[in-house]
Amino acid sequence: xxxxxxxxxxxxxxxxxxxxxxxxxxxxxxxxxxxxxxxxxxxxxxxxxxxxxxxxxxxxxxxxxxxxxxxxxxxxxxxxxxxxxxxxxxxxxxxxxxxxxxxxxxxxxxxxxxxxxxxxxxxxxxxxxxxxxxxxxxxxxxxxxxxxxxxxxxxxxxxxxxxxxxxxxxxxxxxxxxxxxxxxxxxxxxxxxxxxxxxxxxxxxxxxxxxxxxxxxxxxxxxxxxxxxxxxxxxxxxxxxxxxxxxxxxxxxxxxxxxxxxxxxxxxxxxxxxxxxxxxxxxxxxxxxxxxxxxxxxxxxxxxxxxxxxxxxxxxxxxxxxxxx
Amino acid sequence: xxxxxxxxxxxxxxxxxxxxxxxxxxxxxxxxxxxxxxxxxxxxxxxxxxxxxxxxxxxxxxxxxxxxxxxxxxxxxxxxxxxxxxxxxxxxxxxxxxxxxxxxxxxxxxxxxxxxxxxxxxxxxxxxxxxxxxxxxxxxxxxxxxxxxxxxxxxxxxxxxxxxxxxxxxxxxxxxxxxxxxxxxxxxxxxxxxxxxxxxxxxxxxxxxxxxxxxxxxxxxxxxxxxxxxxxxxxxxxxxxxxxxxxxxxxxxxxxxxxxxxxxxxxxx
Ligand SMILES: Cc1cc2nc3c(=O)[nH]c(=O)nc-3n(C[C@H](O)[C@H](O)[C@H](O)COP(=O)(O)OP(=O)(O)OC[C@H]3O[C@@H](n4cnc5c(N)ncnc54)[C@H](O)[C@@H]3O)c2cc1C
Ligand code: SF4
Ligand code: SF4
Ligand code: SF4
Ligand code: FES
Numbered sequence: 275x276x277x278x279x280x281x282x283x284x285x286x287x288x289x290x291x292x293x294x295x296x297x298x299x300x301x302x303x304x305x306x307x308x309x310x311x312x313x314x315x316x317x318x319x320x321x322x323x324x325x326x327x328x329x330x331x332x333x334x335x336x337x338x339x340x341x342x343x344x345x346x347x348x349x350x351x352x353x354x355x356x357x358x359x360x361x362x363x364x365x366x367x368x369x370x371x372x373x374x375x376x377x378x379x380x381x382x383x384x385x386x387x388x389x390x391x392x393x394x395x396x397x398x399x400x401x402x403x404x405x406x407x408x409x410x411x412x413x414x415x416x417x418x419x420x421x422x423x424x425x426x427x428x429x430x431x432x433x434x435x436x437x438x439x440x441x442x443x444x445x446x447x448x449x450x451x452x453x454x455x456x457x458x459x460x461x462x463x464x465x466x467x468x469x470x471x472x473x474x475x476x477x478x479x480x481x482x483x484x485x486x487x488x489x490x491x492x493x494x495x496x497x498x499x500x501x502x503x504x505x506x507x508x509x510x511x512x513x514x515x516x517x518x519x520x521x522x523x524x525x526x527x528x529x530x531x532x533x534x535x536x537x538x539x540x541x542x543x544x545x546x547x548x549x550x551x552x553x554x555x556x557x558x559x560x561x562x563x564x565x566x567x568x569x570x571x572x573x574x575x576x577x578x579x580x581x582x583x584x585x586x587x588x589x590x591x592x593x594x595x596x597x598x599x
Numbered sequence: 600x601x602x603x604x605x606x607x608x609x610x611x612x613x614x615x616x617x618x619x620x621x622x623x624x625x626x627x628x629x630x631x632x633x634x635x636x637x638x639x640x641x642x643x644x645x646x647x648x649x650x651x652x653x654x655x656x657x658x659x660x661x662x663x664x665x666x667x668x669x670x671x672x673x674x675x676x677x678x679x680x681x682x683x684x685x686x687x688x689x690x691x692x693x694x695x696x697x698x699x700x701x702x703x704x705x706x707x708x709x710x711x712x713x714x715x716x717x718x719x720x721x722x723x724x725x726x727x728x729x730x731x732x733x734x735x736x737x738x739x740x741x742x743x744x745x746x747x748x749x750x751x752x753x754x755x756x757x758x759x760x761x762x763x764x765x766x767x768x769x770x771x772x773x774x775x776x777x778x779x780x781x782x783x784x785x786x787x788x789x790x791x792x793x794x795x796x797x798x799x800x801x802x803x804x805x806x807x808x809x810x811x812x813x814x815x816x817x818x819x820x821x822x823x824x825x826x827x828x829x830x831x832x833x834x835x836x837x838x839x840x841x842x843x844x845x846x847x848x849x850x851x852x853x854x855x856x857x858x859x860x861x862x863x864x865x866x867x868x
Contacts, residue, residue, distance in 0.1 A: 335604065335605045335608050335609075336605075336608060336609060336610075338649050338650055340649070341612065341649060341688040341689075341690075343609060343610050343611075343612070343647075343649075343690050345605070345606070345609045346605055347605070348603050348604075348605045375838060376602075376837055376838030376839045376849075376852070377602045377603055377604045377607065377839055378604070378839060379604055381602070381603055381604065382603055509839075509841055510840060510841030510842065511604075511834070511839075511840050511841070512834060512840070512842075513608065513653065513834050513835070513840070515650050515651065515652060517650060521649070521650065523650050525608070527604065527608075530840075530841075532841070532844075537832070537842065538831070538832055538842070539832065540830060540831070540832050541673035541674055542804060542805070542830070543805065545831075545845075555844075558846070559844070563844075563846050563847040566846075566847035567847050567849075
C-alpha cells in the first residue's frame, strides 16, 4: 500500500514520535540534528553514517575512583531516525546481525529504534545500493517515503509503521498516476545506483588477489581511516583511558579503524604493518569475510568510503584496481 | 535482551595475594578473584591497571579461590602489572577464549612445545596432566633465550620428579648452561621417537609455532591433532571490538587456541 501525504507529513510524524518519547534525528550535509518538524531533503547519502548518532564517541563505559570500578549505565533513550537513507537503514539491520554474535556499541539503541526512511530519486555517482540490494527504494525500516512535489508518497514497512500512519490520520491512498511516477523514479534510480565493476560481484577475484594487486589498489591510500570511520557497518572500537585527577577518571570507547597503523600492532610484531595489508583487511572484511562471520555482506553500497576518501580510493577504486589485471 | 558492551567491559576486583619473580622482566601474580566461571587451561583474562590500560593475560595457574597470571614487561600496562605488590588491587574480567582441548589429549601421549612467555598458558596443562595421573605420558619441550629467562625453574624439577619428561633448551650457548642449546623446534623430532600417536600443544613466538607445525607435518603427524595458541592485539576479549580479527576469525572468541590445520588456512602458513 502506498499512501499520499501532504506537505505537513514530516511535521505530523515527528511530533507524534516525540510525544511517544523518541528523540528524533534527521541527517543533513553537516551531520545529524535533533528535529522537531519538517526538514529539507538530505544528501544521498549524508556524510555521517547513523552509527555516530546512535553512539557518539568517546563514550564513557567505566568510572574509576582509585580501585573502585563503577558500571556506567548506557543511554537507552529510544531514537527515531527520520530521513535515514535506505542504505543506512539496511546498515543498521546488518549491525543488528553483528550484535547477535557479540554486542556492538549500538546494541542498546537498536533494541528500540524507529526508522522513517527517505527513498532516493537521485543516487550519487558513487552510490551502488542497487548492486548491494539495499536501495534506492527502502528495503528495511518502519516507514518509507519519497518526496514528490510538495507532498509525500508513504509506504509502511512494519506494523509499527502502519500504526504510526493511522495515528497521525494518513489514510489517503496514492492516486494511480502517482504510483506510476513513483515506479518510474525508482526504476531510473535503480539503473543509476550501480557501478562497474561492482564491488559486490568480484569476490572470487578478491580472494585470489596477490600482494601486487593490493599494492596497486592502495598506491594512493594514506591509511587515514576515513573510509571505515564513515562506513555505516564498521563496528570496531578502541577503549581508552580518561583522567580527571590523580586517581580518578574512567574508560571510554571510541569508534576505530583497521586502516590505522597501530590497530593490529603488538609488542612482538604487526601483522598488518603495510598499507596494502590494511586496505585489504577493509575490503576483504566488507565483501568476503563478513559473509562468513554474519551470513550477510558488510557493504551496503553507500559509496562513502570512496566519496569521502581524500584520495578517492575506498572500496570502489580498490576493487576496480584489483580486478583490473 | 542483548548484552551490552558496557556491561561486559566492567571489571571486578582482584587482590594480589603474592608476587613471584620469575625473570628480570617477568613475574607471576597470584590473585584472589571470584569469576562467575571457573577458568580452564588455555583461557585468558583482561587485567586492568586502573587508569593505565588493560592487557590480555593467560591463566598460568588455576587453583581453588586463586588464579595465577605470569606477565612479561613489554609496554605501558605490563610495566604496571609487573611492579605490583601483595595487597594491591587491580581490575579483572574473564575468563575468555577457547581452552586447550584437554579431552583430546586424555589417555594419549602429549607433547607440549613452549617458547619464552609461551610457557605461561601451558603451565596449567602440565598441572592438569600431573593431577590426572598422566605425567608419564607428557613430554615438555621448553626453550628460552637464556637460562635466566626460563620460567618456573623450581617447578620444572618437580614436574620432572612427578614423571613429566622435561627437555629444556636455550637459544645460544651460555656460561651458566650445560644443557642443550638451539631452538625448541629442533627437539621435536626426538620427542616424536618417544611419543606414540601423540597430540601436541604449542605456544610461543609466531615464527616458532609456524616452524613447529611444519616439523610435525613433515614427521607425518596429522595436523588435526596439533593445537597452537595465537596472540593478537585485543581490546575487549569477547568478540566486540574487532581488534583481534584474522580473516573471518575472532581470535578472542574462536581462539586463542586453534587446531593447526584450521589455523593454517586462515594464516596462509
Ligand atoms: C590471548 C592472549 C594471551 C596473552 N597472555 C599473556 C601472558 O600470559 N603473559 C604476558 O606477559 N603476555 C600475554 N599476552 C600479551 C599481552 O597481552 C601484551 O604483551 C600486553 O597487552 C602489552 O600491553 P602493554 O600495555 O604492556 O604494552 P603497550 O604499551 O600497550 O604496547 C607495547 C606494544 O604491545 C602492543 N600491544 C598492545 N596490546 C597488545 C596485546 N593484547 N597483545 C600483544 N601486543 C599488544 C602495542 O601495540 C605495542 O606495540 C597475551 C596476549 C593475548 C592476546
Ligand atoms: S582508502 Fe582513502 S579514506 Fe581509506 S585509509 Fe586510504 S586514504 Fe584514507
Ligand atoms: S564499504 Fe564503503 S560503500 Fe560499502 S557500506 Fe562501507 S562505506 Fe559504504
Ligand atoms: S573493515 Fe576494519 S574497521 Fe571495519 S569492521 Fe572490518 S576490521 Fe573493523
Ligand atoms: S579482542 Fe575484541 S573482538 Fe577480539
